Amino acid sequence: MLRVSKLTDYATVILTHIAHQPDELHAASDITQATDVALPTVSKVLKLLSKANILNSHRGSKGGYLLTRTPKDVHVAEIITAIEGPIAMTECTTHTGACEQESSCEIKGNWNLINRAVYMALEAVTLADMVAPVRQQAVMVNMPLKTQTNDLKVEN
């Protein structure tokens, strides 16, 4: 299924909300109301995003969170990494030595390539794209040329 976690999904919702008013502080309690995500969960996500330097935090009364940069410079790949850790499609690509058949493995290099391809696809979409109404064309031009098509064959 290759899914991002729920928390990552929340992160995009929350960041999209914040990106609408990029110059204001947003407290966790405000975001709860706007997004219908439970407060403890919102809080958890905000902490992770802050730790990953996507958000700046301000403690104390009238505190809250703020984007560290313009939405155009926040990539989806970065958001996923902030919540789930480094993007690595297989265990083998993460820690060397974790896999038993590593020495005789011919496909490790290919997984690295796949990894890179996916990463780049995720890097091509930014928070600015999420805030804006969907401009399909704008994203399409960043896709692999050979496989550019309209029927995705993603059915069940």
Place this chain on the structure above:
Amino acid sequence: MLRVSKLTDYATVILTHIAHQPDELHAASDITQATDVALPTVSKVLKLLSKANILNSHRGSKGGYLLTRTPKDVHVAEIITAIEGPIAMTECTTHTGACEQESSCEIKGNWNLINRAVYMALEAVTLADMVAPVRQQAVMVNMPLKTQTNDLKVEN
């Protein structure tokens, strides 16, 4: 982390092994020996691949499995789908109505775009690429142009 499951990883190892002799039948017991994956697990993977029409099966004595087509026509996206189900990065993109904030959601369309971008990246790599020694250049040309770069920032 955005990982494929272990079973999917096994599937690529197993398929790569089979693709080396694409015209011979391969029994589960043979594959176990060649890949160091436990028999019941190999068996499970082979059944899934067969069900997804990536492999043909032959029962009975001297039976085994065989690729349904040339390795060049087996995409990684297909392998992942065979083992894990349809590639869909968020719950929202899979079943309509599953998400509470769906009606007011502005980012659903964008997730579909991301989904498509990832799918195409995965479609660009085939089983033939897995069998061959890594030809980095061959894959690079199929990557998003805007983001074509060498430093992946995937560190831990």
Place this chain on the structure above:
DNA sequence: TTATATAGGACTATTTTAGTACTATATAAG
């Protein structure tokens, strides 16, 4: 000094995944 808001970590419940086992069915060969 107090109210408010984030930081950090610990913890539990739930869900997903991995791995195994068992029964049924098909096929080749003697």
Place this chain on the structure above:
DNA sequence: CTTATATAGTACTAAAATAGTCCTATATAA
């Protein structure tokens, strides 16, 4: 036609990852 062999299908258990919550510490504005 009987037997050995190999896949089909399903059900089940154990392990791991995820989701969600809560508690204590710390910083800041008023």
